[in-house]
Amino acid sequence: MxxxxxxxxxxxxxxxxxxxxxxHDPSYADSSYADPDGAVAGPGRPPVLGSGRPPVLGTGGSPLVGELVAAAVRGEGPAIDALLAYVHPLALRYCRAKLARLPGGARHHVDDVAQEVCVAVLCALPRYKDQGRPFEAFVYGIAAHKIADLQRAAMRGPGSTVVPQDDLPEVPxxxxxxxxxxxxxxxxxxxxxxxxxxxxxxxxxxxxxxxxxxxxxxxxxxxxxxxxxxxxxxxxxxxxxxxxxxxxx
The missing domain is CATH 1.10.10.10 (Winged helix-like DNA-binding domain superfamily/Winged helix DNA-binding domain)
Structure with missing residues (x-):
């Protein structure tokens, strides 16, 4: 392999x-998530959940994200706040990209779906197990399920103009x-x-x-x-x- x-x-x-x-070219200060007074502006708007501030991560991203996730799984409040602040812009950008292709009202629910992703991540933290894949892939997987749920609900609604994702024109x-x-x-x-x-x-x-x-x-x-x-x-x-x-x- x-x-x-x-x-x-x-x-x-x-x-x-x-x-x-x-x-979009996010950069982060080289500091610790546990220092909220040192938080710097990150990509996207802050989430409704958590501290409302973006996390402070190292410029390489991954090592400190791993530490952040581990601390959040242990139930440490500052880490949970910082992790949610990190997750929300990821979910928001992903949902915006996926829902922008859909006709009808589904594409207007980007903020709501991104918030649902944050809630789902928060609920999943106590059971989360690091299986070697990046945590961001876990977040994107949850976001994909939430978008699929929205599509199914929209298609069941009266007068819906939303079509299934599989029926959309393929992008070369x-x-x-x-x-x-x-x-x-x-x-x-x-x-x-x-x-x-x-x-x-x-x-x-x-x-x-x-x-x-x-x-x-x-x-x-x-x-x-x-x-x-x-x-x-x-x-x-x-x-x-x-x-x-x-x-x-």
């Missing part, structure tokens, strides 16, 4: 230069390559370790494209990038993963 990652990432061809204009996009398939394989702990070495923006992009299954167009909606720029950034991220895989093999 590791050889698959090491040997295949170079197959994705960039199609255009990544723009240098404004977009490249199929998963061997490197993406490897990241979805059973060696999740190893893949998580590799992902933790990517910059936060690249890591989120790979998670959205691979773990959450978003198209390049949907990922662009989330990150404020064009579909072509998403493909370029994905190529760079996977090339970095290939180099990391070669170093660790």
């Amino acid at each position: 590791r050889d698959d990652v090491a040997g295949a990432a170079g197959q994705a061809d960039p199609v255009e230069a990544e723009p240098s204009g404004p977009g 996009d490249e199929a998963l390559g061997p490197e993406e398939q490897a990241l979805l394989s059973s060696d999740a702990a190893w893949a998580k370790e590799l992902l933790s070495n990517l910059p936060a923006r690249q890591r989120e992009l790979v998670l959205l494209r691979v773990a959450a299954g978003l198209s390049a167009e949907e990922t662009g909606e989330v990150l404020g990038m064009s579909p072509g720029a998403v493909r370029v950034a994905q190529h760079r991220a996977l090339s970095r993963l290939r180099a990391l895989a070669e170093e660790s093999s």
Whole structure:
């Protein structure tokens, strides 16, 4: 499996230069979640739940997110507040990208669905077990279920114009390559370790494209990038993963 990652990432061809204009490019202060007075502004608006402040995470993202999740699972209040503040922008951007494609009223419920995701994450924390996959993938999985619930409810409503997701026009996009398939394989702990070495923006992009299954167009909606720029950034991220895989093999 590791050889698959090491040997295949170079197959994705960039199609255009990544723009240098404004977009979603979150950065976090290098501090501890337990210091609310040192909290810095993060992406998206703060959640209704929790402290109302974004969490303070290290620039690499993953290691401190893992510590944050572990503390929240133990029931530590400041960690729960900070984790919910971290989860809400992720859920909001994901829901906005997925619901924007739907006709009818479903797309107007982005904030409500994102809030439901936060509630579901909060309720799931006591039973959460780290199985090696990034915590963000867990959040995106919950969000996908909540969106499916909304779609089913909307289709049952009188006079609904919402159509099933499977009936929507397909968005042309490249199929998963061997490197993406490897990241979805059973060696999740190893893949998580590799992902933790990517910059936060690249890591989120790979998670959205691979773990959450978003198209390049949907990922662009989330990150404020064009579909072509998403493909370029994905190529760079996977090339970095290939180099990391070669170093660790």
